[in-house]
Amino acid sequence: MASALAAATGDESLLSAGLSAATRLEGDLCLDSLDLVALGAVLRDRYGTAVDLVGYVAGLDIDGIIGLTVGDVSDYVNRCRPPQRGPLRPAQQPQ
Numbered sequence: 791m792a793s794a795l796a797a798a799t800g801d802e803s804l805l806s807a808g809l810s811a812a813t814r815l816e817g818d819l820c821l822d823s824l825d826l827v828a829l830g831a832v833l834r835d836r837y838g839t840a841v842d843l844v845g846y847v848a849g850l851d852i853d854g855i856i857g858l859t860v861g862d863v864s865d866y867v868n869r870c871r872p873p874q875r876g877p878l879r880p881a882q883q884p885q
C-alpha cells in the first residue's frame with residue numbers, strides 16, 4: 791500500500807514512513823479528495839476495475855471518511871480482488 795500511496799501522491803518518503811494499518815489517510819497523511827482519486831486510479835490500474843475506491847469512499851459517512859485508514863483501504867482492495875492472488879499487506883514494513 792505504501793508504494794500505491796507514493797505513486798498517487800508523488801511523495802516517495804511514504805515508502806519508508808513506517809505506515810501501519812492504523813495510519814489514517816486524512817488525519818495522519820493529510821490526503822485530500824484529489825489524492826484519494828489518484829490513489830483510486832493507482833489501485834484500479836494495479837488490481838483491476840473491480841477496485842473502485844472513489845465509489846467505496848462515496849458510500850461512507852463523514853466519520854468513516856475522516857477515520858479511513860490504510861488498513862481499511864487494504865481490506866477493501868482484498869475484498870475486490872480475485873481469490874487466487876495473495877492478500878495485499880496494509881503497509882510495507884521498513885527493512
